[in-house]
Amino acid sequence: xxxxxxxxxxxxxxxxRPDPRVWQIACLSGLLLFGLLRLxxxxxxxxxxxTLATALVVQWIATRALGLPxxxxxxxxxxxxxxxxxxxxxxxxxxxxxxxxxxGSKFAIRWSGKHVWNPSNFALAVMLLxxxxxxxxxxxxGSAPTIAYAxxxxxxxxxxxxxxxxxxxxxxxxxxxxxxxRSLWMGEPMTIxxxxxxxxxLMIFTFHMISDPKTTPNTRAGRILFGLLVAAGAGAVxxxxxxxxxxxxxxxxxxxxxxxxxxxxxxxxxxWKRPTPGPLWKGTTDEPMDDRALDGAPRRAVGSxxx
Amino acid sequence: xxxxxxxxxxxxxxxxxxxxxxxxxAKLFNKASKVVMVRDGDRTVLTMASDYQGDPKEFALxxxxxxxxxxxxxxxxxxxxxxxxxxxxxxxxxxxxDPDPCRIMAMEEDRxxxxxxxxALKSARPDARARSLGVTIxxxxxxxxxxxxxxxxxxxxxLVTWLTKNGYRMPRGAERVLSSxxxxxxxxxxxxxxxxxxxxxxxxxxxxxxxxxxxxxxxxPLRLGMVNARGAQxxxxxxxxxxxxxxxxxxxxxxxxxxxxxxxxxxxxxxDFYRAMFTTAYHREGGDAVFLExxxxxxxxxxxxxxxxxxxxxxxLGVFWLEAPGGGGGGTTGxxxxxxxxxxxxxxxxxxxxxxxxVRYDAAHFPEDLVFHxxxxxxxxxxxxxxxxxxxxxxxxxxMDRYRTEVRERRxxxxxxxxxxTGWDLSSISRKMGGDDAWGPPPDKRPWWEWMWxxxxx
Numbered sequence: 001x002x003x004x005x006x007x008x009x010x011x012x013x014x015x016x017r018p019d020p021r022v023w024q025i026a027c028l029s030g031l032l033l034f035g036l037l038r039l040x041x042x043x044x045x046x047x048x049x050x051t052l053a054t055a056l057v058v059q060w061i062a063t064r065a066l067g068l069p070x071x072x073x074x075x076x077x078x079x080x081x082x083x084x085x086x087x088x089x090x091x092x093x094x095x096x097x098x099x100x101x102x103x104g105s106k107f108a109i110r111w112s113g114k115h116v117w118n119p120s121n122f123a124l125a126v127m128l129l130x131x132x133x134x135x136x137x138x139x140x141x142g143s144a145p146t147i148a149y150a151x152x153x154x155x156x157x158x159x160x161x162x163x164x165x166x167x168x169x170x171x172x173x174x175x176x177x178x179x180x181x182r183s184l185w186m187g188e189p190m191t192i193x194x195x196x197x198x199x200x201x202l203m204i205f206t207f208h209m210i211s212d213p214k215t216t217p218n219t220r221a222g223r224i225l226f227g228l229l230v231a232a233g234a235g236a237v238x239x240x241x242x243x244x245x246x247x248x249x250x251x252x253x254x255x256x257x258x259x260x261x262x263x264x265x266x267x268x269x270x271x272w273k274r275p276t277p278g279p280l281w282k283g284t285t286d287e288p289m290d291d292r293a294l295d296g297a298p299r300r301a302v303g304s305x306x307x
Numbered sequence: 308x309x310x311x312x313x314x315x316x317x318x319x320x321x322x323x324x325x326x327x328x329x330x331x332x333a334k335l336f337n338k339a340s341k342v343v344m345v346r347d348g349d350r351t352v353l354t355m356a357s358d359y360q361g362d363p364k365e366f367a368l369x370x371x372x373x374x375x376x377x378x379x380x381x382x383x384x385x386x387x388x389x390x391x392x393x394x395x396x397x398x399x400x401x402x403x404x405d406p407d408p409c410r411i412m413a414m415e416e417d418r419x420x421x422x423x424x425x426x427a428l429k430s431a432r433p434d435a436r437a438r439s440l441g442v443t444i445x446x447x448x449x450x451x452x453x454x455x456x457x458x459x460x461x462x463x464x465x466l467v468t469w470l471t472k473n474g475y476r477m478p479r480g481a482e483r484v485l486s487s488x489x490x491x492x493x494x495x496x497x498x499x500x501x502x503x504x505x506x507x508x509x510x511x512x513x514x515x516x517x518x519x520x521x522x523x524x525x526x527x528p529l530r531l532g533m534v535n536a537r538g539a540q541x542x543x544x545x546x547x548x549x550x551x552x553x554x555x556x557x558x559x560x561x562x563x564x565x566x567x568x569x570x571x572x573x574x575x576x577x578x579d580f581y582r583a584m585f586t587t588a589y590h591r592e593g594g595d596a597v598f599l600e601x602x603x604x605x606x607x608x609x610x611x612x613x614x615x616x617x618x619x620x621x622x623x624l625g626v627f628w629l630e631a632p633g634g635g636g637g638g639t640t641g642x643x644x645x646x647x648x649x650x651x652x653x654x655x656x657x658x659x660x661x662x663x664x665x666v667r668y669d670a671a672h673f674p675e676d677l678v679f680h681x682x683x684x685x686x687x688x689x690x691x692x693x694x695x696x697x698x699x700x701x702x703x704x705x706x707m708d709r710y711r712t713e714v715r716e717r718r719x720x721x722x723x724x725x726x727x728x729t730g731w732d733l734s735s736i737s738r739k740m741g742g743d744d745a746w747g748p749p750p751d752k753r754p755w756w757e758w759m760w761x762x763x764x765x
Contacts, residue, residue, distance in 0.1 A: 039559070040561070040562075042562070042686075088682065088683075088684065089683070090551075090683060090684065090685055090686070131683070132550055132551075132683045133683045133685075134683055135551075135680075135682035135683045135684060137554060137560070137682065138556045138557075139554065139555050139556050139557055139558050139559055139560060140559060140560070141559065142558070142559035142593075142595060142596065143557075143558075143559075143595065144593060144595070185490060186486075186487040186490040186491065187483055187486045187487045187490060188487045189483075189674070191674035191675075192674050192675045194674075195557070195674045195675055196557065196675070199557070241523060242522075242523040242524045242525070243523070243680075244556040244678075244680045245556075
């Protein structure tokens with residue numbers, strides 16, 4: 001039996017700041033409803049339900065199988081919502097596969113205690129490479145400035161709460177500079193880069209995918225470098241290869257570099273329940289926080305650097 | 308019928324994925340451009356048609372292209388094939404006849420939207436001073452009734468000077484747009500009519516120009532066509548692909564309203580209806596959306612708005628992966644000669660997915676060129692509208708009263724739907740629909756409790 005005294009002796013384990021994922025879930029759900037109701041996305045409701053359910057179920061199974069202390073449903077739900085935005089398929093069952101891959105990758109593909117890819121980014125890249133029956137519709141949001149503004153605000157808030165806005169800002173600023181510079185070089189009017197920047201899908205990517213604090217470098221300098229790299233890659237895909245979804249491909253391609261960046265610029269790992277921007281440069285504490293409590297994944301994981 | 312698409316682009320303007328330029332002061336009216344775009348891997352075949360009906364002498368076409376084209380990569384197609392594809396993919400009206408409420412019987416009839424086509428150019432001669440202006444004539448061909456030049460240039464001012472000296476009337480502001488295409492390493496495909504060749508061929512209309520090339524770029528340049536445009540222009544894109552639906556990556560795709568029941572008189576006014584309905588949808592979406600009007604696997608249709616396209620026609624439009632007719636080895640056989648309204652057509656187009664997109668664009672809402680990608684989406688979609696003819700026979704049976712009440716209610720719904728889709732005034736719609744007298748008594752307006760305990764409502 002727990003006595004009042006005993007309870008009082010336990011120091012508060014959590015920061016008074018709310019979990020940023022709650023805000024993120026609220027933002028993403030609102031945007032998804034806006035997309036479905038106002039912009040009339042043609043994603044069937046059954047696909048969205050299947051995606052969310054699969055993400056939660058796989059997260060739960062992995063939690064049980066690996067004996068993790070807590071079931072991190074919020075992370076799984078965010079992944080499912082992200083996929084619901086971007087993933088399109090001829091058959092809703094492909095969406096369940098994508099959701100399973102996304103969550104599965106978080107537990108299966110790890111390096112020094114962190115998962116390598118943002119789960120929804122990984123699933124999108126793999127599914128696009130593997131199947132002709134899936135696609136991403138980058139134009140579906142249109143480019144109404146108000147929408148972009150609302151999404152930037154909502155996303156910015158989320159980023160702020162998770163204290164990792166630097167990677168989003170670095171990516172967006174360098175991508176904007178790249179677009180503007182290219183248009184200046186081409187002699188195009190500035191309405192062209194502005195139209196490209198006002199793309200809703202780009203805003204979703206910037207504020208809800210690349211900003212994932214679990215898969216970005218641990219130090220601010222590392223994250224800014226990472227944002228620059230992804231922007232350059234996205235530009236290359238769009239304007240040298242002339243393929244759609246440049247940011248998604250660039251993020252998938254550069255994510256494996258994050259362990260290297262962390263090696264060169266070490267810092268403490270991110271914790272959802274204790275949001276911190278991390279050090280600007282090299283970390284002062286070499287002891288990473290316990291990952292088990294964070295996203296429910298084990299510290300000793302498949303694919304880690306341990307012998 | 309031809310007036311339909313012409314009237315769709317009410318504001319007259321110069322247009323295309325290039326632009327038309329004229330010598331002298333001839334007025335150019337290029338009302339709606341049509342582009343058939345065949346794409347698989349990096350291979351693209353473009354067929355460009357427009358409904359220009361003016362003097363061929365007064366017309367020229369300039370299109371940015373990603374590569375220098377050989378003589379064999381340029382072809383002149385048949386307008387009939389483009390018109391056929393247009394009719395096949397057009398929004399359609401389906402008619403149903405109510406059965407005798409005292410018996411059961413049904414009929415169905417389809418009607419389709421028509422089309423328009425034709426294109427014209429003018430003649431001039433490459434200037435020997437081209438090189439001194441930094442303009443390189445990469446190639447020069449006569450194909451069918453057209454004289455074609457492939458130009459590259461070091462800078463746009465020289466190109467504009469060269470074009471102007473050679474009798475092309477360049478719109479103000481063209482230089483800047485040409486410059487941005489030059490920086491992208493694009494060449495310019497310049498075509499005009501060779502009147503002698505045209506006379507030899509004996510054709511009075513201008514046939515669509517076709518070009519085949521390999522490039523990772525998959526899009527349509529709109530910006531040249533907007534330089535001197537007055538108001539918005541209409542562009543129809545018919546994409547033929549192997550895998551699935553085509554959509555723009557940099558603009559929102561919206562489906563045309565479909566499957567709505569509309570009043571009977573729309574059958575005689577379908578062109579007006581389509582125009583008003585499209586314009587209403589265009590404004591509702593803010594003027595910056597691309598409309599999906601048809602997306603279908605070409606091996607069947609339901610209902611078919613026109614005969615399915617034959618293999619010869621599809622090959623002619625550039626569907627290079629189809630076996631040549633009679634070439635053997637193909638899994639399916641010859642042209643589909645099905646009667647309209649029948650599906651699936653015997654031996655219809657195999658392994659071809661068609662997407663029809665309708666873009667009404669202007670510089671304010673479409674600042675950049677259209678960029679496309681082929682999705683894996685094989686879902687079928689068509690712009691389909693339904694009219695239901697009430698039973699007008701003279702019979703009496705127990706069900707007749709109820710039937711008449713249903714018809715009255717249905718007519719009210721149809722009028723509201725039409726008003727919502729087209730923005731037309733509800734009272735004028737009701738007037739056009741005629742009185743409701745034939746369809747039973749007006750609804751009982753008494754409060755429900757009065758008839759609940761009082762006498763039965765009629």
